[in-house]
Amino acid sequence: MVETEMIEYRLNGPSSQNRQRIRLMAALRENRFPQAILIDGPVGIGKKALAMEIAKALQCSAGESRPCGHCFGCKMAADAGNTDGWVVPMESKESSARSASDVSAGSTAKTIQDYKQAYIEEIVKNPYRIDVFSAAAGITVDLIRNMTAGFALKGDRVRTIIVAEADRMNDSAANAFLKTLEEVPPDTYFILTTSSRERLLQTIRSRCLALHLLPLTDDEVREIAVEYAHDDYDESAVTDDVVGLSVGSPGKAMYYAQHASAWLDLSARFVNLSLSGDYTDLFFDLEDAGIEDAAVANRFLEVVSFLLADMARGMAGAPLRIADTTAKVDTSRYPQIDANAVDLALVDVQETMSRIASRRTSPRVCIQALAVKLFEGAK
Template sequence: MIEYTLHGPVSQERSRIRVMSALRENRFPQAVLIDGPAGIGKKALAMEIAKALQCTDPNMRPCGHCFGCRMAEDSGSTEKWVVPMESDEAHARSSDDVAPGSKAKTIEDFKKAYIEEIQKNPYRVDIFSAGAFISVDLIRAMTSAFAMKGDRVRTVIVSDADRMNESAANAFLKTLEDVPADTYFILTTSSREKILQTIRSRCLALHLLPLSDNEVRGEVLKFAGEDFDESALTDDIVGLAEGSPGKALYYAENGKGWLDLSVDFLQKSLKGDYTGLFLQLKETTLEDPYMANRFLEVLSFLLADLLREQAGATLRMPETAHKVDMAQFPRIDATALELSLVTVQETMSRIESRRITPMMCLQTLSLKIFEGYK
């Protein structure tokens, strides 16, 4: 019998055991959907599974050195991936259509760059831009690669499968209805509900769990580049990441000032120091809608911690939460905090709709939050 050993963090062992026994018993499904919060390593697991499926070692898979294993790790094998792209990238010409010697970037070139990024650090949450999506052309390019006959096992990883637009999802569904022999699809998503029910029902669901705080720390340091500032990975940042190395890395790199800013945002809003707050916001990078919403996640987290404090529960960002001087605001009770969380959530939806600038939304939020309790 062939033995399978997939590697990964201990907290996610249960999912791997399920996969390994299905592989061992030769009943691995042709389509799997890995879901779980952003940045916890779904793509890392997908890559491990792809390698195990493609490996040809007679005893132990993945062996890491056979042709199948090497192909699975080759970023040039772009047909093994479907990734969201910006529309100009997805509309670039295919290498088959470009004249020999042309320097024009092809769709495969763009894709290869994304695959390299993923392989360098599969936890990263900012590899794809907010507007990137999976178009029907990307799905068709993938299925036409099937037409080329091969006798090897083929795997396709569909990263961020929820980013398929409607026509892409329908085209993909057709592929799933009649999966060619020896072909396996591994989809990943952090928004399972955004995927067509008909696609979901054809995939085995693998729900991946977040990591422990210690594992988050370990994985961030393992994958972060040499110029990563370790001191930015504070206990509060790890707490904020909720088991996601990708989020911890993102906040350590981009949100250094955000924890303190969230404290100031609350205190200045409560005191009515709007001018001071608006000036402070102007100095930030929150003009960008994606960043503005990541900051609001931090703010929500702080509010949730203040709620935990009132309930006597353990805090996730104790150092930051203790900077808010709640004694100054005796009217802020649990109800006020719960309402404020809803207000922040509404603001995030407004920013996402992109009808109003993030700065305007943040200013309105500072006026509206704790309305009636100030």
């Protein structure tokens, strides 16, 4: 990457993450940008959005200000069809599909590039989304080998590769990727994103510049969630409780804007009916809500957990994050429900989420058992 001191860089993003972007822009300007960086932070706060900004800046060929957004390098970085620029988690049937070069002419069979492009298109459309990949998707050694196979085709241009949700690499993939990091090809840059950096090999982490992104302000969350509303949800769905529930994550706010209007009400009913012992009505409510998938079930229980935590905050006199929903929980009839009882209930919810994640028991059975157990000693 040949640079001059006259080139300035500008990476766009929320004000709350200015400090991290300034650090990156200085490295770009001074021609000391590392060949591998690891961007970590909570889900849905814009790690992939920043990764794409970095990729454009590295590949841009403009003479004075980068990224320009118009040159070939910028367009390649933003093109979902440039599948060589990404490594993304995929389900086993997708990652084992044939490569485009192995498919006969006229075949309608989906290739690995087809599956990959579909994922990239969703990310480019909305880099804050938290539900692009299924829980079963992962990064296999074949995907890493597919990445390295393209190294011979680079030519003389700068190449960037975004490894989305890098913590989903299995052991074989991680070891194969580590070998690549030990001897990175010239003018090649890896940008890894993760919300669980501790799940990555320490040897991979040690070879990357670490960059931690902070949660955004409530105003930034609301602005971004409204910007990406499109046809997925109405802007009015981004309520104060939805923003509070997101804890600084626009991706979570978007997800809950689509689901939380129902889930927030259901979580309040879950606690109220559990306290009163009206399990039949509660079980019918859960069935009507269609909470069957393990990932969806745990998203709902995150809302229940947040509600319980808000109840504890209220008992301690602290500001509430989801005030409207918390107000719907009537504990006045249950004076025995104190902060200790709420803490125990939170432990029960977390244990249930772990059981659901293990997939040994159906989510509905787990949630029904939780409803009976919740506040068991204080009812």
